[in-house]
Amino acid sequence: MLDKIKKYSDRWAVVFLVFGCVACGGAQGQSQSLGAFGTQVNQFVADASSHGVSVDTSNLVVQVGDLSSASTTTVVNGVTETTTNVDVGQCDFTEAGPTVTISATAIQSFGPESLEALVYHELGHCLLKLEHNSNLSADGTPASLMYPTGVDGQTYLKNRAAYLDELFSQPQNTAFVGGG
Numbered sequence: 192m193l194d195k196i197k198k199y200s201d202r203w204a205v206v207f208l209v210f211g212c213v214a215c216g217g218a219q220g221q222s223q224s225l226g227a228f229g230t231q232v233n234q235f236v237a238d239a240s241s242h243g244v245s246v247d248t249s250n251l252v253v254q255v256g257d258l259s260s261a262s263t264t265t266v267v268n269g270v271t272e273t274t275t276n277v278d279v280g281q282c283d284f285t286e287a288g289p290t291v292t293i294s295a296t297a298i299q300s301f302g303p304e305s306l307e308a309l310v311y312h313e314l315g316h317c318l319l320k321l322e323h324n325s326n327l328s329a330d331g332t333p334a335s336l337m338y339p340t341g342v343d344g345q346t347y348l349k350n351r352a353a354y355l356d357e358l359f360s361q362p363q364n365t366a367f368v369g370g371g
């Protein structure tokens with residue numbers, strides 16, 4: 192008789208565990224929103240982990256949006272040239288949580304390596320709280336993924352391991368309030 196009761200209670204325990212897991216997944220999914228960037232974010236989390244860094248993506252939002260652009264006009268030898276610089280990425284800390292915005296222009300015109308470099312740069316701001324780093328390597332390429340204007344896809348692909356070592360070894364600036 193005692194054996195029978197024990198078996199029943201075991202079964203209930205299993206049912207409760209299943210319920211517990213469902214509730215857990217639902218609560219986590221409520222605020223996180225990665226849009227089309229789940230692959231890059233999951234890769235970032237894995238790369239962080241392999242460098243011994245744990246990042247909290249539970250409230251992370253990654254979205255596509257319009258970002259500001261600025262045009263500068265110069266006259267060279269009587270020829271007027273207009274250069275338009277479009278912001279391709281932005282990190283803001285909102286009530287919802289750390290929010291990365293990637294411009295539609297970047298998605299349309301960037302190759303996969305450039306897009307990953309851009310998303311990693313913005314996650315560097317939003318998850319690692321890193322500021323920009325303007326240092327250059329001896330060969331003239333950016334020393335960090337946090338270079339103000341980012342790193343182009345080819346340079347990133349060639350030096351990816353070194354860039355990740357640099358990115359995940361920097362101290363976080365808890366006072367960082369967001370930026371592009």
Ligand SMILES: [Zn+2]
Pocket residue numbers: 312316323337338339370371
């Ligand atoms: Zn930036």
